[in-house]
Amino acid sequence: MRALQYIGPDRIEINDVPTPDIGPLDLLLRVGAAGVCHSDLTLLHFPMRLYEQPLTLGHEFAGTIEAVGAAVEGRAVGERGVVYLLWTCGVCRECVSGDQNVCAAAGRTAYPPCPGLHLPGGMADFVRIPADSFVPIGELDFLQAAPIADAALTSYHAIRGAREQLWPGATAVVIGVGGLGHVAVQILKAVSAVRVVAVDIEQDKLDLAAECGADLGLLGDAAAGQILELTDGRGAEAVFDFVGIDATAKLAVETVAPNGAYRMVGIGGGDPELTAGPAGGPGWPWGASVRKSLAGTKRDLLESLALARSGKLRVQVERFDLDDGPEAFARLDNGKVRGRAVLVP
């Protein structure tokens, strides 16, 4: 079968590899579609540790069951579904409580095992998955379903964790209107009555935000002053940062309201400079909180899927054949993708 593989720093290619074998508790999935996430680029440019090499990429995918492991119950060949991307232990306190995204088995600050980042992923004709990661999608189109597995799941989790701040009339800022951000705008509009302010460095991303329901779009640099002006100096009740570099962390800290929520989703290494001491000046206001938000829980996946199936969430997709995967990566790297690039084997 074909697989889009990470070969080494800044090197990906399509290779012929054996179709995976499955164990008794696994499924073999025929991939219908796999999304390209900015985290794939992060892996390419800054490998954080030694992964299996070459590694088949793709942590956001959907497909059809091709084969069912001998001990799996309740699943059948031909079922269509999406894959929960964190292959967690299932038995630690966090998993049992429904907080699978912070599974303790992976370690206090680790990332639970994930296809495409640690194990062979879904940018391939087939992928082996644990049966309990499979979530049925009914008739939902694969191009729509794949990005639900991360772009929507991760955005939804960050938003659900800030629901106390999302009261009617509150202001929510979405920084970075890419694959995650354009979905986040729609989720905010679907689950709350907040005013959504989108911030990006590209005008066409702000146009996309407007199409997704954002009330206002602001271009990067001057955004802090404008957000404070819009909110009578108080700031925004929630700031969702889908970039996570120093500049956007600074923007978030300078615009989050007292008791507001700053949610860091982008993994650009930004430092929000949180220090103890009296508040004052442009830094943190009293009562504001920050959360490093990782992916989402299985419940978040079900609820994100429900939004997609109800039509309230529609991913803007750029479709590529799997063979053109490298081109999709280059386009994302150049900031050219509108919404999510999705590969189809």
Ligand code: NAD
């Ligand atoms: P993307 O490339 O599709 O979108 C990024 C957007 O940010 C683009 O629209 C770009 O124009 C904009 N942008 C870049 N610099 C900016 C700046 N200084 N100010 C405002 N906007 C700016 O990326 P994506 O796939 O949506 O991922 C977003 C981030 O979230 C990445 O860092 C990714 O690695 C991360 N991520 C985190 C998790 C998690 O679980 N925490 C999950 C998925 C993705």
Ligand code: ZN
């Ligand atoms: Zn991702």
